Amino acid sequence: MRALTFRQRMTAVAATLSLAVACAVTAAAPPAAADSAVSVSVDAAQQLAVIPSTGVGVNEAVYDPHMNSSDIPGLLSGAGMGAVRYPGGSYADGYHWQTNTEQGGGYVAPNTDFDAFMGTVRAAGAQPIITANYGSGTPQEAAAWVQYANVTKGYGVKYWEIGNEVYGNGEYGATWETDTHSSHSATTYANNLLQYVSAMKAVDPSIKIGVVLTTPGFWPDGIVGPGDSMDWNHTVLSIAGSKIDYVIVHTYPDSTSEADLLGKPQALIPGIAGSVHALINQYAGTNAPNVGIAVTEANATSYRDTAPNGLFAPDEYLTWMENGAFTTDWWALHNGSSCSGLTTVDGATDYNDYGMLASSSCEPPQDTPFPAYYGTQMITKLGSPGDTLVKAASSSSLLSAHAVRRADGDVDVMLINKDPNNTATVSLSYAGFTPSSGTPTVYSYLENAHSIGSAQSGSATTQTVPAYGITVVQMHPTSASCRVVYNKNEWNGGVVGSVTITNTSGSQVNGWDLGFNFAGDTNVTKFWSATVSQSGPSVNAGNVSYDAAIAPGGSVQWGFQATWSSSDADPSAFWFNGAACSIG
Template structure:
């Protein structure tokens, strides 16, 4: 590929006649997209994971800049009783994964907890008792509390993966009970924040109405409880038929957040601006890439898009998970079809993952964010002329500017020319931190300039720039304008994201996969040595201490 040369001070770019045109990247360091929240980079943990509290896992999470941990684990939360460390339906809970052990891990990692209270088989009093134990008796200071997991998957719309023992499973009943939970919990600690479960805009069952209803889940819940909640919860699992589709899906995020904000402005009144958005589950499981390089690129791009559009946190699913079936090959790499960021050492059909606690590329995609941003830094506006190169930029309090460049082309290096507004970088070669295909660490180097870089195929490269003078430090970014209207949320393939997780009764089932109108379900893994029979009759077993999963399919009818 042709050489690329840049004038250090003026940013002059010289290409030979045979070179592909450089991708133009513009960084507007004077336009703020908000402050990086302290809870921004999060991760899911689960009581069925016997390795949740491994010291190696804790050290790796801390090194990756994980600042929030979600507990006790997806749909398990709607069956989990924290006082007894038991699960309704006889599902597996691993020894040593109770609340106090989890909090010890959160402390080692330096992460804030977000707790999902048991709505499915619990009560407001049980949740209030948990708040009292956590914040009054133990002084843990747990701030964020979700009321239930994916409650609309309780069968009300025809497909069931979430335990809900309430006789009335309607959104009206959820909203009414949500208010009761909030009242009981805030009576114990007025400082806690209460979150309401919403359906992701454009993703089933958003827009669905049951017989006799006048509105869908989101409108119904927020009409009743919108003025009483502190944050809105959505889960995002984009459905992608190819790695290219997956890597383009973060473009949906602007429209998703705009749609949620529109709902909040409609129903939360003067309180709307203070209601936060939390993305408490996301990953790339509804695509070909789970642990290969495309998933790593998707992870870093996804976190930053959500944070730039105002999410208070993003929690990847999950720490450990295990293979659901034999691995595949994606882009020349083995993909273990594992939703965890660290290997659980599981085996399926004679195929085994790397040793337990080996980081997958998704881990490195998340850890790449440590080279870009720290809590309190200011995210600023940046844009790329081509979809194949994503860009994110952050200004730090010491006057530095960091620019993350993601080359989504799996085969070709990308030549990039960069220009800046509101910031003048120092001349000369710049420090870069990169993660490339096949890498087992982040690589630091001094190469290229602030004006020109060559990005390896399928890579994440962060430029760590210094200002040319003290004047750059004084240029305070101004807020970016607020989008006026919601944007479309469908992916490039026209599909809507769905996901899967362990069910409340210990049965790994999930939300309907839109690629199969009969309701195909994908699944997460669980660590156990027992057979699950209640509420679903699927086998989930452990090979040694590794998490292993067998997948089932559901034929429940549902809206599309």
């Protein structure tokens, strides 16, 4: 049985309101064809975000009879899926976990109960994201779920969200979401949310609880509903902003063409994320730095099972991570097709299936991956949880670039060629990193391919990316030209450290930066004789005016003060102007 798709929900909105609602940003004209020569610059010292363990996620639904099949854990882990959301979109607001039933009589497949789901998630090495039933449930039912999951069974479920798209409960005219409360206002949701938070955290104070927001710029953002004095987001956060751990948005961008779809990650995500960050800062008070962003549903509304979505998926995931989301969860692992009105896109059949894997009679064999799966899998070649996303800029709108600095000092670059007709010859340049002269390892996913290929090809400064192809270039830094001595004086919860850098090369260094990752949860609070920035465990220190020059054999020293709670373990690797350093 299929979920009600976002496009269907928006059609219902339009029919209910009998007006054109602002449910999408006006699409720009497709970009003009670009020259096949593209320049990409990578700044390995400019940190954007640390890759979260939950950064790449997917949805599973209790009406899916294949959600816990024996091949699913391998498919999840093979694509780097670190988060799996359950029990399935709008079903969550009618789902009662203790009986594994849906209140409205919706189909629930065998072997989809919570324990079966947890068996699959744990086998895949992923983390669950659980949607508690707000629409027809109670705080007590949700608290009992936390009790069972984390106390009785010891599953350690960290992330819980209260309801699905609750604003679709009739408050603004559209009624796709179950809500049996007498009032459907944002005020009612926020006040009830506080009861859920209180009841659930009384059972396990360590859990993280998320609140449902409307996506900024999309319906019904900006509309003031009956019983409220402000729109949904401002109302909910003004009441509950200081009590929640993360906020939730969904993104399904409409598109007028393949080119329009492929431009959406860069066109929409920074603005949406900026608005969400502003709301958090406005209402979460001193807790604002700790409030995360979860995109618990995302997909395209067109070209879902064909080459464009294979390019869109990794661009969507990575752009959201770069803009502060700790998870983006694709809708869905399986969704299904009506098997009618099928079209051909770029030589492949589009089954109008929102799933990453085939699951309908008209499609390829069960669990055959669609392009979005392979595009997502390419992220595993770019980086791993704990690695650092760094700045990468492309000279062409037809080529997206993302870069990662790994914990060992390697730098990897993903190049996504959105041009359906022309190969891109890419010239790469680097700051804060000096690649070795050897031939890099290159992974490629090509249009309509059924696997990812690898080869030693090109160079660190020149790569060729086929039309509608994705390439990941993996590079090592040049050999060591420095030595680092790391010393510290620590006490319970605090530490003062000093870092001495010695230039072991034969030439003077004029300007430097030193990167490393703390192995524990150390957080720098003060520093001297360097400029220091930190994102998660990743730290970058740069020279100040008086210690920029280091003669051959010479040294500089800088220091810091920091806090820690669980571990202050020493960094295991350092890189100096992009080169790996010896330690000690």
